Amino acid sequence: xxxxxxxxxxxxxxxxxxxxxxxxxxxxxxxxxxxxxxxxxxxxxxxxxxxxxxxxxxxxxxxxxxxxxxxxxxxxxxxxxxxxxxxxxxxxxxxxxxxxxxxxxxxxxxxxxxxxxxxxxxxxxxxxxxxxxxxxxxxxxxxxxxxxxxxxxxxxxxxxxxxxxxxxxxxxxxxxxxxxxxxxxxxxxxxxxxxxxxxxxxxxxxxxxxxxxxxxxxxxxxxxxxxxxxxxxxxxxxxxxxxxxxxxxxxxxxxxxxxxxxxxxxxxxxxxxxxxxxxxxxxxxxxxxxxxxxxxxxxxxxxxxxxxxxxxxxxxxxxxxxxxxxxxxxxxxxxxxxxxxxxxxxxxxxxxxxxxxxxxxxxxxxxxxxxxxxxxxxxxxxxxxxxxxxxxxxxxxxxxxxxxxxxxxxxxxxxxxxxxxxxxxxxxxxxxxxxxxxxxxxxxxxxxxxxxxxxxxxxxxxxxxxxxxxxxxxxxx
Numbered sequence: 001x002x003x004x005x006x007x008x009x010x011x012x013x014x015x016x017x018x019x020x021x022x023x024x025x026x027x028x029x030x031x032x033x034x035x036x037x038x039x040x041x042x043x044x045x046x047x048x049x050x051x052x053x054x055x056x057x058x059x060x061x062x063x064x065x066x067x068x069x070x071x072x073x074x075x076x077x078x079x080x081x082x083x084x085x086x087x088x089x090x091x092x093x094x095x096x097x098x099x100x101x102x103x104x105x106x107x108x109x110x111x112x113x114x115x116x117x118x119x120x121x122x123x124x125x126x127x128x129x130x131x132x133x134x135x136x137x138x139x140x141x142x143x144x145x146x147x148x149x150x151x152x153x154x155x156x157x158x159x160x161x162x163x164x165x166x167x168x169x170x171x172x173x174x175x176x177x178x179x180x181x182x183x184x185x186x187x188x189x190x191x192x193x194x195x196x197x198x199x200x201x202x203x204x205x206x207x208x209x210x211x212x213x214x215x216x217x218x219x220x221x222x223x224x225x226x227x228x229x230x231x232x233x234x235x236x237x238x239x240x241x242x243x244x245x246x247x248x249x250x251x252x253x254x255x256x257x258x259x260x261x262x263x264x265x266x267x268x269x270x271x272x273x274x275x276x277x278x279x280x281x282x283x284x285x286x287x288x289x290x291x292x293x294x295x296x297x298x299x300x301x302x303x304x305x306x307x308x309x310x311x312x313x314x315x316x317x318x319x320x321x322x323x324x325x326x327x328x329x330x331x332x333x334x335x336x337x338x339x340x341x342x343x344x345x346x347x348x349x350x351x352x353x354x355x356x357x358x359x360x361x362x363x364x365x366x367x368x369x370x371x372x373x374x375x376x377x378x379x380x381x382x383x384x385x386x387x388x389x390x391x392x393x394x395x396x397x398x399x400x401x402x403x404x405x406x407x408x409x410x411x412x413x414x415x416x417x418x419x420x421x422x423x424x425x426x427x428x429x430x431x432x433x434x435x436x437x438x439x440x441x442x443x444x445x446x447x448x449x450x451x452x453x454x455x456x457x458x459x460x461x462x463x464x465x466x467x468x469x470x471x472x473x474x475x476x477x
Contacts, residue, residue, distance in 0.1 A: 006102075024106060038069065064120045066119035144229075156221075157211055165248075171201055198256040212242065215297075231337020238330065278300075286348050289346055305390075305399065320382055331447055351429065
């Protein structure tokens with residue numbers, strides 16, 4: 001559906017800007033409806049693949065056009081379609097040419113969905129690399145003053161990580177009997193590899209997926225790209241693209257269990273360092289977008305804690321944190337981007353008492369910052385509680401560091417709310433327009449999701465429960 005929308009847009013002359021935007025919104029909405037319609041036929045008790053379809057692509061190379069979803073991938077598909085629709089809605093002020101912009105956004109959505117649904121590693125890699133092309137041009141053409149350097153930095157970091165990913169895939173292909181890229185076949189054959197071989201291959205995947213998550217110390221592209229990217233693109237960068245890395249790492253953990261268990265210490269060390277380091281850097285930022293970008297490093301550290309635990313609670317927390325961070329970071333980038341369009345500054349010290357002139361903006365932003373701290377009643381609390389329990393079951397009181405990360409998050413969240421919404425009204429901020437109708441709808445969709453999943457998490461937990469339980473049973477810890 002997104003590719004169909006992109007093809008329609010490509011056939012329309014540049015002058016029909018309103019029609020182009022309508023087609024993009026319509027394609028995004030139809031994709032959202034189709035994806036969420038999968039819930040109707042999804043069997044919550046089935047831990048295996050559902051909606052599976054496979055067509056041989058190149059039998060000599062062992063590749064196939066295979067798609068399917070399970071309890072890990074379906075939540076990511078739902079998140080990707082929701083955030084893409086919100087990002088397209090929020091793109092009304094994008095400067096010309098809008099035709100190429102909306103076309104690239106829909107191609108990007110297709111690539112992201114392909115990553116989450118692919119059941120063949122070669123197909124997975126094709127979609128993984130395909131995300132680079134639209135993102136590079138979206139940042140380079142519609143970004144901020146330093147957009148060219150940010151786009152090149154993002155491209156080189158991700159391409160560098162992809163080299164490690166490709167090498168690991170080729171080694172797996174060569175070592176597994178049958179020489180096929182089918183995920184099920186590789187999973188069946190790779191589990192019998194010697195532990196040292198699994199460790200070597202897993203490290204390559206860790207670098208490749210770690211760049212995209214990102215984890216310390218290979219996170220350098222993230223703050224630069226987020227600061228310079230247009231805000232709708234930042235929604236997808238933080239809300240969906242980072243989840244591709246953690247989703248890929250979960251998949252690899254399942255096919256290399258001995259390697260994952262042997263490297264548990266490395267994973268938890270990287271997770272805790274990323275958690276604290278990202279939080280401290282976010283606390284020191286004056287640029288609001290840079291602060292949210294560094295907070296993403298911290299929050300994705302929670303995901304890595306859950307993955308490293310390799311138990312039911314930890315893995316449940318990891319997947320829930322992926323969903324929670326997608327909603328929270330997406331909402332923050334959307335709201336701060338809308339504020340920047342009105343004021344042309346992201347320096348937190350330039351604001352005060354916006355609650356008097358932008359009450360709707362103030363309510364939604366405060367709610368989102370509260371969710372970033374993972375207070376009870378928000379989806380972040382459910383996610384971090386599961387990750388904390390899973391980590392405690394595995395490492396005991398070592399995971400108190402995770403609680404320290406939450407305290408650091410509270411520090412910069414409370415500071416941000418205080419600077420933005422208290423104090424005297426600055427004269428230059430007296431006439432800022434509050435959120436418009438479309439903007440209010442886009443932001444409310446995300447904040448409503450944050451609250452509903454926080455108050456009623458059972459449907460989301462049931463969605464992933466069967467797959468998480470089967471997955472964790474592979475690890476005898």
